[in-house]
Amino acid sequence: MVPLNYYxxxxxxxxxxxxxxxxxxxxxxxxFMSIELMLNGVNLSxxxxxxxxxxxxxxxxxxxxxVVAAAEAAVGLAIIIAVYRTRETLNVxxxxxxKL
Amino acid sequence: MKIVLTIFILLTAVAYSVWLERxxxxxxxxxxxxxxxxxxxxxxxxxxxxxxxxxxxxxPPHVYKPLYIAAPMLAVVFALTSISVIPIxxxxxxxxxxxxxxxxxxxxxxxxxxxxxxLGVYGVALAGWSSNSKYSLLGGLxxxxxxxxYEISLGLSLIGVLIxxxxxxxxxxxxAQQGTYFGxxxxxxxxQGQCFAFFVYLTSAYAxxxxxxxxxxxxxxxxVAGYHTEYSSMKFAxxxxxEYANMITVACLATILFFGGWLGPMFGPAWLQQTVxxxxxxxxxxxxxxxxxxxxxxxxPRFRYDQLxxxxxxxxxxxAIANLVITALIVALRS
Amino acid sequence: xxxxxxxxxxxxxxxxxxxxxxxxRHPINSxxxxxxxxxxLAVEYLLLGAEFVAAVQVIVYAGAVMxxxxxxxxxxxxxxxxxxxxxxxxxxxxxxxMIIGSVLLAWVLVARSGTGEVALGALPGxxxxxxxxxxRDFLLPFEVTSVLVLIAIMGAVVLAxxxxxxxHTKKEG
Numbered sequence: 001m002v003p004l005n006y007y008x009x010x011x012x013x014x015x016x017x018x019x020x021x022x023x024x025x026x027x028x029x030x031x032f033m034s035i036e037l038m039l040n041g042v043n044l045s046x047x048x049x050x051x052x053x054x055x056x057x058x059x060x061x062x063x064x065x066x067v068v069a070a071a072e073a074a075v076g077l078a079i080i081i082a083v084y085r086t087r088e089t090l091n092v093x094x095x096x097x098x099k100l
Numbered sequence: 101m102k103i104v105l106t107i108f109i110l111l112t113a114v115a116y117s118v119w120l121e122r123x124x125x126x127x128x129x130x131x132x133x134x135x136x137x138x139x140x141x142x143x144x145x146x147x148x149x150x151x152x153x154x155x156x157x158x159x160p161p162h163v164y165k166p167l168y169i170a171a172p173m174l175a176v177v178f179a180l181t182s183i184s185v186i187p188i189x190x191x192x193x194x195x196x197x198x199x200x201x202x203x204x205x206x207x208x209x210x211x212x213x214x215x216x217x218x219l220g221v222y223g224v225a226l227a228g229w230s231s232n233s234k235y236s237l238l239g240g241l242x243x244x245x246x247x248x249x250y251e252i253s254l255g256l257s258l259i260g261v262l263i264x265x266x267x268x269x270x271x272x273x274x275x276a277q278q279g280t281y282f283g284x285x286x287x288x289x290x291x292q293g294q295c296f297a298f299f300v301y302l303t304s305a306y307a308x309x310x311x312x313x314x315x316x317x318x319x320x321x322x323x324v325a326g327y328h329t330e331y332s333s334m335k336f337a338x339x340x341x342x343e344y345a346n347m348i349t350v351a352c353l354a355t356i357l358f359f360g361g362w363l364g365p366m367f368g369p370a371w372l373q374q375t376v377x378x379x380x381x382x383x384x385x386x387x388x389x390x391x392x393x394x395x396x397x398x399x400x401p402r403f404r405y406d407q408l409x410x411x412x413x414x415x416x417x418x419x420a421i422a423n424l425v426i427t428a429l430i431v432a433l434r435s
Numbered sequence: 436x437x438x439x440x441x442x443x444x445x446x447x448x449x450x451x452x453x454x455x456x457x458x459x460r461h462p463i464n465s466x467x468x469x470x471x472x473x474x475x476l477a478v479e480y481l482l483l484g485a486e487f488v489a490a491v492q493v494i495v496y497a498g499a500v501m502x503x504x505x506x507x508x509x510x511x512x513x514x515x516x517x518x519x520x521x522x523x524x525x526x527x528x529x530x531x532x533m534i535i536g537s538v539l540l541a542w543v544l545v546a547r548s549g550t551g552e553v554a555l556g557a558l559p560g561x562x563x564x565x566x567x568x569x570x571r572d573f574l575l576p577f578e579v580t581s582v583l584v585l586i587a588i589m590g591a592v593v594l595a596x597x598x599x600x601x602x603h604t605k606k607e608g
Contacts (some may be wrong), residue, residue, distance in 0.1 A: 002482075003551070003552050004443045004551060007479075007483075008544060010446050010449060013453070014539075016536070016537040017456065018453075019533065020457060024457065024525045029462045029466075030465050030505070033456065037456065037472065040473060041594075043476070047483050050467075050482060050483075050558055056558065056560060056564060056596075057572075059558070059567055061567065062488050063491065066496060067584060068580070068583065070495060071586075074503065077503060080597040081505065081507065081595045082509075082594050083512065100564060118522055167467075206492050211494065213491065214494055218493065218499060219497065225505055225509065228509070229505075241506065244505075245506070377511065
């Protein structure tokens with residue numbers, strides 16, 4: 001029997017790490033991975049609450065989050081590849097001009 | 101206890117499937133396979149194992165060491181783990197102690213196997229990348245792209261079986277294939293209408309395990325040796341073992357899902373029926389599939405990479421989806 | 436007791452993976468630690484009884500999305516990160532700010548919630564029951580997400596195509 005708060009604390013910690021990575025890191029791909037980490041933390045709290053209130057729709061919503069995350073990862077990585085082709089760099093600090 | 105036994109049996113099976121392959125391919129090419137070591141060359145795997153242990157295990161200086169060492173271990177671990185949910189026979193009851201002939205019987209056994217197949221891509225991709233050479237990188241990229249593309253048709257071809265059996269647990273899928281039509285044609289899913297799905301599954305599985313005709317990423321005349329160019333002795337042996345263990349897993353899955361697993365005509369006293377006969381039937385069927393694997397390897401030329409990808413996405417995927425739709429329609433109209 | 440110890444072990448693996456993602460400088464190490472996080476999250480889902488969600492997490496997230504990330508890192512040959520002035524400022528203010536913010540959040544959460552405990556395997560999410568919900572009550576979101584995935588596929592193919600290839604298809608018709 002694990003208190004629900006433990007699951008929520010773990011989920012919150014993962015989310016906080018995701019936000020920290022998003023703000024601190026300078027590589028586009030690592031920033032993207034921090035977004036995925038945030039989404040995973042949110043998934044955990046969805047499943048924990050679904051178990052707590054015996055509502056299966058919490059787990060259903062996790063599917064939609066996963067599908068949206070996968071679609072966003074695909075498009076985002078395609079954008080990263082396109083940016084790399086024109087700017088030759090993966091550092092967000094150097095992608096700061098609209099026109100090359 | 102079961103785990104130790106299973107791993108031991110699996111490693112022996114891997115070693116002897118290497119021997120079987122060399123013999124069969126040799127005979128197909130009108131030459132003897134290994135014949136010198138032991139009768140019919142049966143001790144050849146032992147000699148190979150000793151050779152791998154005594155070979156110099158060099159690590160090139162330009163590799164990225166943590167991933168270089170971890171990649172073959174990952175490949176082997178994932179290849180050996182997927183055996184854990186495969187049932188070899190029905191539950192054995194000795195007195196009052198009943199145990200199913202698999203390590204665990206999870207409700208989602210089929211999904212576990214699919215998940216571990218998905219994770220197996222990492223061993224190949226990381227091996228190619230960490231070797232820090234252009235041949236390995238290209239081989240690793242091609243191999244991981246190929247494995248990811250054919251995973252989709254692999255999963256889709258299995259859904260027809262799921263619809264017919266109604267459960268994801270591998271034991272229940274086998275139990276749903278009991279009985280016969282007209283008294284002699286067994287009620288295997290292959291005969292219940294999934295023959296199309298079987299061929300899609302087999303083709304996707306050949307592509308997943310990187311075997312001929314889809315073994316461009318690791319062929320000897322392309323890209324030096326693909327993703328395991330820079331590996332020697334023990335680590336190379338681990339990749340080798342992982343490939344053959346994957347082959348055996350695919351053969352086991354094919355028998356369980358399409359050909360009835362351990363089912364077959366039962367005769368004899370009750371203890372024989374329960375313990376020995378199912379295991380014998382299972383092993384015989386798996387042997388047939390491994391032979392087909394090796395047969396195809398000795399016969400077909402390999403695909404070019406763009407032909408391979410086009411085949412997976414433009415032909416196999418629509419076929420798998422069509423099979424799924426037709427099966428679902430038939431089941432829905434029947435009930 | 437077993438539930439608590441398993442939760443703590445895999446929670447610790449999650450936390451280590453998340454911190455490792457922040458600390459590592461090379462993106463491939465961050466990607467692999469994210470895979471470890473996703474794997475241990477799958478085990479946590481299993482502890483809560485959501486077996487199908489755990490399997491889908493491994494197959495889709497850890498086995499496909501992260502493979503895509505590793506693929507792109509290998510393709511673009513991403514190197515180690517450089518420390519620019521912007522990143523130093525971000526680390527200087529960001530990390531203490533994040534720690535303060537999360538401690539505040541955790542304190543509010545723990546002090547004010549009256550929620551109870553969750554048992555091992557509390558809500559068995561078998562594929563059958565999930566399918567019943569997904570294809571009856573949530574059919575419209577399901578179809579909409581399939582359209583979304585189709586749009587994402589087309590967008591990704593167009594964005595990542597080489598410029599000559601796009602010119603070639605434009606010339607053809």
